Amino acid sequence: MSGNRSAGDVRSVAEKVFAIADAFGTGAELSLSDIAQRANLPLSTAHRLLAEWVEWGGIVRGDDGLYRVGMRLWKLGVRAPTARRMRMVALPFLEDLYEVTRENVHLAIRDGLGALYLERFSGRGSVPVISEVGSRLPLHATGVGLVLLAWAPSDVLEELVASGPRKFLPNTMVTERELRPRLAEIRATGIARSVNELTADSFSAAAPIRDQTNEVVAAVSIVAHADRSADPQYAAAVGVASRGISRALGWRS
Amino acid sequence: MSGNRSAGDVRSVAEKVFAIADAFGTGAELSLSDIAQRANLPLSTAHRLLAEWVEWGGIVRGDDGLYRVGMRLWKLGVRAPTARRMRMVALPFLEDLYEVTRENVHLAIRDGLGALYLERFSGRGSVPVISEVGSRLPLHATGVGLVLLAWAPSDVLEELVASGPRKFLPNTMVTERELRPRLAEIRATGIARSVNELTADSFSAAAPIRDQTNEVVAAVSIVAHADRSADPQYAAAVGVASRGISRALGWRS
Known part of the structure; x- marks a missing residue:
């Protein structure tokens, strides 16, 4: 050459x-x-x-x-099997989630230290979000990102903390001391709840999507107004949708 | 070099x-x-x-x-402005269309002699279709394709007829003699209705999307079971959605 x-x-x-x-x-x-x-x-x-x-x-x-x-x-690009298969399997469940809640619905996979958004639905009345299809947002400051981080290999957290993660808002967690117990809680409950960590006035409930090997391969979330953060319906809906998508990918509980 | x-x-x-x-x-x-x-x-x-x-x-x-x-x-690929802008503008209207009808909803642009599918929603109960995001289906045999053909430069029809278009089913029109009056009717009514032309048992109602220059830049459709082809709600819904998307693109009637 x-x-x-x-x-x-x-x-x-x-x-x-x-x-x-x-x-x-x-x-x-x-x-x-x-x-x-x-x-x-x-x-x-x-x-x-x-x-x-x-x-x-x-x-x-x-x-x-x-x-x-x-x-x-x-x-x-749309022929990329990773995005294509995940999108095709997840789409009906994302539509259900959107129909039930009328809020922003997100599907993301991990891409290094970022959450890459494969799909997004937004209701007309739902809270504005900065994500769009193809966006890559930081793992530590988004609901889907925290889920993906919780089940990522342990060196991902170390690498993230060492990279000097940005503190977007007072609630954003950037240190290993803050993040470790939180990720453990996400693994224990199966749900990541995030309030005002990337953008003000927004609340996210996110859950992991597993494939037939039981590995977490993606995350699904709802993003709503922060004043809805105490409403239990979002975590419930996202928990059911994530299981539905996982089952469609061959996962068995 | x-x-x-x-x-x-x-x-x-x-x-x-x-x-x-x-x-x-x-x-x-x-x-x-x-x-x-x-x-x-x-x-x-x-x-x-x-x-x-x-x-x-x-x-x-x-x-x-x-x-x-x-x-x-x-x-x-998802950074391509043509797909990105059209998708972002059209998405809320496609979601409305899906919610009202619970049928397959398609968004397509013309790509040579094909209709390129930018977006697709499918209800769980809706008729199976062969399109998916990134699919390219023939202009002469799909609702969105006929719309895109109706407003394409005249040499596109000539090129299509000369290319030996496939007669998928008895209803599929492949000759200039059949297609010319039909395209004129589509231009007059603003709606393309297609029954059993690409796949059996399916019916499509499609309408043009215009931009601020009044040019037809895309098409939107609903695909339902053929036995619903007499139901006027589909053409009405798709007609309203196509106007909404056009207005959001800067079109003024």
């Missing part, structure tokens, strides 16, 4: 192609110079590789000269 | 990288030899480029040795 490498940059052509895609990880609309800078490529190389991306359809260039992720990547 | 090309294959490295991805367009789990064959690459090249894809996370290799689309591509 050495023929593909320019002086000082040891990356292969494929790695540079992927670096262009990674530039879109934190922005939806980027200029050529944004992309070149984020991908750490000379403008000429970025321009040439972007032209190949555009030719393929993975990236589109608008009349405004800005580049965006194209539908070709969307079509490819 | 000539240094990147092997004898007889004039494709650039980036094009070969993309050819690997395209191999997953028609299969979810592929072996190395499947991929090499579909991408028209020697095994050694396919193996080397796949290793780069796996290193990046766009493709994953399972314990069974098969390759699948990875979550990195899912995360990138």
Whole structure:
């Protein structure tokens, strides 16, 4: 592959192609110079590789000269079996949960130190949330994240605490001393309750989803107004839905 | 780029990288030899480029040795503004439609000669459908497809008829003589009704979604059992939902 490498940059052509895609990880609309800078490529190389991306359809260039992720990547991405299978199995249960509560309903999996949102329903009257499909929010400050953290390998908590987790609000727990007993309680009760930890005025009840190996592979939650946090219906509904999804994945209690 | 090309294959490295991805367009789990064959690459090249894809996370290799689309591509794909904006705007209306009818609810955009499904809700009791998110079904045999075809540039119908469209069932229309008056009627009424054209025992009512330029950019439908095809509630509900989504996109009647 050495023929593909320019002086000082040891990356292969494929790695540079992927670096262009990674530039879109934190922005939806980027200029050529944004992309070149984020991908750490000379403008000429970025321009040439972007032209190949555009030719393929993975990236589109608008009349405004800005580049965006194209539908070709969307079509490819939705074929990812992890997201596809989980979504197909969970969808009817998420619909039920939404119908019963009319609140925000979330489905997430763990992605490193974040909770990656695979699905989200929001009622018109439900509390505004910052998550959307494809969002990645911190494990320690969301209901689904705390569930995923509670059943993650123990080094994930250590890594999280060492990463300097952000204290979004006074209620957000960021130290191992606070988090350890809380995660133990979540494991004991099967429900994570989170009030005003990521955004003000919001309450989340979340529960684990298990597969046929009994491993926790995802989490489901309801997010409602904080003043509903004493209402037992949310934890009950989310507990039943999480078991339904788990059973549909082959889990047996 | 000539240094990147092997004898007889004039494709650039980036094009070969993309050819690997395209191999997953028609299969979810592929072996190395499947991929090499579909991408028209020697095994050694396919193996080397796949290793780069796996290193990046766009493709994953399972314990069974098969390759699948990875979550990195899912995360990138959901950032595509076309799908993301349409989905975010349409979702509350699709939820309403589902709640009122408890039938399958579909949202699709045109992708060449196909209808690409951006979203799908299915009730537990609703008729089974073959569409799922990311599916691409023929324009001439689905409710959403007929709507998208009715408002497509005229060369799309010509291209479709010339492509030898498949007659799935006796009701499926495949000739220009059949389709032209039908598309005119869809444009006049604003609703496409389709009975037993793609799958037996199913009925679809579909309506166009317009944006602020008055252009038809998507279609929404309900798919129910064929014996409900005389029930006027479906066309009414889908007509109202399509207008609601259009208004949310900036359309003014």
